[in-house]
Amino acid sequence: MKHGVALVWFRQDLRIQDNAALHQAVRTAERVLPVYVLDDEGAGAWAMGGAARWWLHHSLASLGRDLAALGAPLVLRRGRSADVIPALAAEACADSVHATTAHEPFWRDIDAEVAEILHAEGRTFTRHPGATLFDPEAVRTQTGGIYGMFTPFANAVRAGPPPAPLPGPKKLHGADAPASEKLDAWGLLPARPDWALGLRETWTPGERTADARMQRFLHAAVGNYGIGRNLPAQDGTSMLSPHLHFGEISPRTIWHASLRAGEGEHARTFRAELIWRDFSAYLLWHHRTLPEQPLRPAFAALAWRRDPEGLHAWQRGQTGLPIVDAGMRQLWQTGWMHNRVRMIAASFLVKHLLISWEEGERWFWDTLVDADLASNAASWQWVAGTGIDAQPFFRVFNPVTQGEKFDGAGAYVRRYVPELAGLPDRYVHQPWEAPPLELRAAGVELGKTYPYPLIGLAEGRQRALDVYQRTVREAAANA
């Protein structure tokens, strides 16, 4: 017998379909109260960055329209979750609160506090799976331990398919809604200057477009994913990351749709990326300091360089390494960077410039629309060699080799570094090697229209190898 009001607390699950929290609320209560709380204080040092706030604004607008159309308008509030949620629950006389589990340490702290208050007032607080394919608490090695490598983790979770998606409600009975704040008043969008033009041209946040993007990808690109995903000039990746981060589409929806789309090797490679996303959340769940501390303690002592000018040049796409600069400018303009280029640009910062991965992590956090605490931290640690990746540290990406291998015709570089567009293919990834005549013909004046490389590639590589080697040796000696 259904009775009463259930509060559905949306966080990083801004969707109607396959939303276990909403599903359970509808199943068990007569009326539902959908709520979103903007809680910068609770997130602390990891409050949402600028690009993510732009996305959040539009995603909330979309979710609000969809919920209202179903019969239960979304209530927006700003403040501490531990104040707002219990207050709204009391105001609406809700006996239960439902949310999708979030894996960030700050959400776990917030949830613990909220749960305690709600319980003390005689209300229930239930968290539901769905943010990941698999419950991070449940995935264990045979001896009950925590996986520290991707492949064994992937083999373990592949043994059983993730749960099938839940259907979304056709209609909602809204509770008598408390007053909502106005989304426009939250100031999530940039005003002066309005840097969001490239974001608007690239993205449409929301559940509907998330689904459309998935369908397009599964029809057009997944069949060649293993190759196409490495070519930044092409549309070979799913670009679902921001939709996934905000939960506009669930990973298990994508998993099962990709199974229907094809059983081939390429679709399997794509699903491996979904497992990587899960693995990052898993690592953060079991290692709360992942965003701030190297997973391998030996690297806490690594002598990173302090180099504000180098960092700034990297951030603005002015390193003099074309593929790196193209990536950093794509990030600045569109809030997103192709994955292959993320690795190259990140490797250049951490290895060639020997600037701490935490500086890169911070910049990505502020500029990526898909900024995700787990994926961002785990990936930076992977590139820096401080994480779970046990591969030897002498793997240093060469930006020229990588550029020639994956952007051979230079189309990606020419798109984002137009001042190099006139160079022939053989110099577009290394303009400093071009003869003066070629440079002049292309309208390139090194040091004026485009910078010289911040550091020689051989020199930077060797410096990184020396410092890493020394760090590893000293750690071994102290052990």
Added chain:
DNA sequence: TTTTGAGTTGTTCGA
């Protein structure tokens, strides 16, 4: 307990 095999995405050098 000890052993064994393997580890997302690389680069360089020399044959």
Added chain:
DNA sequence: GTCGAACAACTCAAA
């Protein structure tokens, strides 16, 4: 131009 080995020797997971 292509190919295999070396890089340096670690950590993890399972048998």
